[in-house]
Amino acid sequence: MVSGGKVPLRGDFSLDDCYLLRCLLGALAIRAIMLLFVAANNYRKRKLKDPQMWLFVPAGEKRKPEHPQTYWATYRDCWNGFTGVHIDMWLPFVICFAELWAYPILMRTQQFKVIGAWLAIRTAVSWHGWSRHRTSYYRFLLGTVLTLATSYFFLTRHVHMP
Numbered sequence: 001m002v003s004g005g006k007v008p009l010r011g012d013f014s015l016d017d018c019y020l021l022r023c024l025l026g027a028l029a030i031r032a033i034m035l036l037f038v039a040a041n042n043y044r045k046r047k048l049k050d051p052q053m054w055l056f057v058p059a060g061e062k063r064k065p066e067h068p069q070t071y072w073a074t075y076r077d078c079w080n081g082f083t084g085v086h087i088d089m090w091l092p093f094v095i096c097f098a099e100l101w102a103y104p105i106l107m108r109t110q111q112f113k114v115i116g117a118w119l120a121i122r123t124a125v126s127w128h129g130w131s132r133h134r135t136s137y138y139r140f141l142l143g144t145v146l147t148l149a150t151s152y153f154f155l156t157r158h159v160h161m162p
Helices: 019-049 071-080 091-108 112-132 134-158
Strands: 006-008 014-016
Touching: 014 019, 014 134, 019 071, 019 091, 019 134, 091 112, 091 134, 112 134
Parallel strands: none
Antiparallel strands: 006 014
């Protein structure tokens, strides 16, 4: 540990002590924002698919647990990530965390080709699905912008040159 709360690394930069914690919190915040849009899309799809489930339920009757009745119930279902209509097993969070950790370091060491190559691979892999579902493409763009903006913020505040 070097004085001033910075951890020295190989190369010509250092990281703040709580850098990984900040990456974790940043990835959680980005997940929370992105799931607002995922939940809205899933809520709309379910409402259009089965309009009866959104009608008033008389006292004593219960809704099926797989059909949340409100937007926020759909959001909680999406946040869970392991059950329900949006099963992502938190893999986007893990990828976002890795990107928030790596991008500022790659930016500081001027490895922009690595970032560009990774973004190209991410884009190319899902291109076919986006030709049918533009909403998911726009969510991808928003997630990419949020991750890059957060990475730049971390770069300017938490990755230091000696």
